[in-house]
Amino acid sequence: MDSLTQIVLGAAVGEAVLGKKVGNKVMLYGAIAGTIPDLDVYIGKFFDTVTALEIHRGFTHSVFFAIVFGWIFGWLISLYEKNASTKEWAKLMFWGFLTHPILDAHTTWGTQLFWPLDIRLAFKNIFVIDPLYTIPFLVFLLMTMFQPKESKKRRKYNNLGLIVSSSYMVITIIIKGVTYAKFTHALKEQGIAYKEIETKPTPFNTILWSANVETDNAYLIGYYSFFDTKPIEFYSYPKNHHLLEAYKDDITVKRLIKITKGWYTISEKNNALYLNDLRFGLLSVAPNFQQFAFSFEIVKKHDKTIINEVPRNREKAKQLLKDLWVRIQGN
Structure with a gap:
């Protein structure tokens, strides 16, 4: 998905993991976690066209990366953020790293989620930029930001953002099934x-x-x-x-x-x-x-x-x- 969508998702995931304890700062770290996997685009610029394509949505979009680098980044953050433990920061980064490729797996390009296995998941049920997914999600996130960290409304708004966006994703899968039937019927006719x-x-x-x-x-x-x-x-x-x-x-x-x-x-x-x-x-x-x-x-x-x-x-x-x-x- 596009950078804005991944930032919104990462921020919402960060809030779900540590928002009650830390507050708005976790949204920043969640947004960073939601952005880091796409740095493979810049890594690819050092290689030829084909290699860059192979690198894109590979290692940095894998469960392996989320586990290993989730702990590394969690430890680094805990060195100067003392309001949560290393384990809690690692958990936040892990989920930020993991939800990014899971969302990307629904696009046409897909992700190599199980790297180093040569398996690329691509469900093709959503375009890489979809305002109907991103805008409602962003609105709920902004509403969350303006609530105190202990507020029940804060968690309610953030949960609604996650639920609405996930529900839309499920709807796109159903729509894909409907359109598939339309196309195959037309071919038969x-x-x-x-x-x-x-x-x-x-x-x-x-x-x-x-x-x-x-x-x-x-x-x-x-x-x-x-x-x-x-x-x-x-x-x-x-x-x-x-x-x-x-x-x-x-x-x-x-x-x-x-x-x-x-x-x-x-x-x-x-x-x-x-x-x-x-x-x-x-x-x-x-x-x-x-x-x-x-x-x-x-x-x-x-x-x-x-x-x-x-x-x-x-x-x-x-x-x-x-x-x-x-x-x-x-x-």
Whole structure:
């Protein structure tokens, strides 16, 4: 999830663990705990593109990290914060570190929660930024802050924030199940044979959902809004995996393909190859739009394979917001 959401969650968890004893200061430490796992983004800047992608939401988003570094940070805090024990500070940091990747596991990218095991959990039931999750949570947290630490209202407001946000998460899982049924029914009605299907919400909402559908030679992408009145349309994107023939034994390319979980297409432009990660969709919900949110240029330099992420166009990102608003209202 985005940084603000993780800060709010961390602060609320900190309050739940030690708020009654310490007061508002625990929200600061909880917010810090909710931020630290995402420092892997900055660590990744010291590595090549593929390695950075592998690092992201790996070690720092694991149960192992929460246990080991929860104690380390708890001990460090206890050296100058004497209003709680080392064990209590460690408990706060542990839950701050752990709830961060648990929340991230519900997004498309997912988390390697059980690192070092090569298992990435990605439930794909919420977009990385969702105002309906964050804003009510933030309001309850602010209401909590202005109550005395011994106040019953303080704990009530904080608990409500945790309950409302968690309930919304459960609702998104139910909605995902409903939309999955809608997509599979549409595929059956249209007589489309497919190998695999995955669904996810489009940016900033849980009303409009998209589906990636694998067929023999192409991937289909479709959209469904709860306000739709017409049948779901699917748009075809050729796999073009054969274009990677020259890289079939290249370790770097294999690692990138592994990151995509096999959901990728290959496109060719100006004698350069591009690997498009389907999991994060397109930069528009317009029919047959061609530019993917995550695309990687593959080039050979001095017998070495170089992979560069294609920068996203801000203007097209703005257009995506406009397109989303129109498409959410129904087809």
